[in-house]
Amino acid sequence: MIYLVEHFYSIQGEGKYLGTPSLFFRFGGCNMKCEGFGCSETSAEGIEIVGCDTVYAVDKKHFGSTWLGIEKLDELISIYNSYTLPIKSDIVMTGGEPLIYANDELFVSFVEFLQGKGHRVTFETNGAINIDFEKFRVYQKCVFALSVKLKNSGEPKSKRINADAIQNIATYSQDAFFKFTVDKESIETQADSEINEIIKYAPSISVYCMPKGGSKNEVEYHCESVINYCKLKGYVYSDRLHIRIWDDNKGV
Numbered sequence: 001m002i003y004l005v006e007h008f009y010s011i012q013g014e015g016k017y018l019g020t021p022s023l024f025f026r027f028g029g030c031n032m033k034c035e036g037f038g039c040s041e042t043s044a045e046g047i048e049i050v051g052c053d054t055v056y057a058v059d060k061k062h063f064g065s066t067w068l069g070i071e072k073l074d075e076l077i078s079i080y081n082s083y084t085l086p087i088k089s090d091i092v093m094t095g096g097e098p099l100i101y102a103n104d105e106l107f108v109s110f111v112e113f114l115q116g117k118g119h120r121v122t123f124e125t126n127g128a129i130n131i132d133f134e135k136f137r138v139y140q141k142c143v144f145a146l147s148v149k150l151k152n153s154g155e156p157k158s159k160r161i162n163a164d165a166i167q168n169i170a171t172y173s174q175d176a177f178f179k180f181t182v183d184k185e186s187i188e189t190q191a192d193s194e195i196n197e198i199i200k201y202a203p204s205i206s207v208y209c210m211p212k213g214g215s216k217n218e219v220e221y222h223c224e225s226v227i228n229y230c231k232l233k234g235y236v237y238s239d240r241l242h243i244r245i246w247d248d249n250k251g252v
């Protein structure tokens with residue numbers, strides 16, 4: 001069973017393809033929790049759950065009742081068909097962590113279907129799940145934004161950094177880039193050494209850094225430090241356009 005949390009047509013708000021019209025499929029579930037990001041969401045039972053800015057797509061126990069369980073490819077195709085998309089629009093597979101479904105036949109078939117329609121398929125992933133590119137060749141034609149988590153996520157290092165997964169994605173995919181979420185405080189302390197340690201696993205791909213934050217105010221607070229850090233290191237600054245425009249609203 002695959003869980004779909006939401007789908008919407010918008011523009012990519014982060015990373016290398018920022019501004020590109022994109023149909024987003026947000027899948028439910030993640031191999032991490034990232035409570036260190038400190039965003040919170042109230043469940044239907046009135047319980048405040050702390051996690052990342054998409055905690056509602058991570059925590060099945062408290063938000064799973066709103067997720068759509070998908071058992072047939074046709075269900076995903078009919079959602080796709082409900083949109084009128086230009087071919088030049090991207091499809092963004094996000095979450096939660098979409099690659100928890102990477103070995104699922106239904107999921108693989110859906111990626112194949114989307115590519116067959118002429119779309120570029122991009123994944124927003126934490127880069128900690130290894131993909132079998134030989135068995136599932138469909139992923140060789142995909143783009144991966146590797147948002148490998150740093151210490152500020154609150155997750156243990158052993159869970160955050162999977163060298164094999166990073167190397168495989170950087171080597172076998174059509175395109176891949178790092179996209180780190182950093183904040184003012186971590187830039188002043190350990191973020192740089194953490195990033196250095198991660199990018200050595202794929203030194204040839206680009207590095208994007210974006211400010212931490214699930215709200216306009218938070219992005220505003222961290223952005224200048226991130227810009228200065230990018231200037232110093234030669235990394236690419238990525239804003240979080242959707243948060244700047246729509247703040248903490250979902251489905252945009």
Ligand code: SF4
Pocket residue numbers: 030031032033034051052053054055058095096097126149153
């Ligand atoms: S890996 Fe990404 S989706 Fe999963 S909990 Fe962390 S920030 Fe959220």
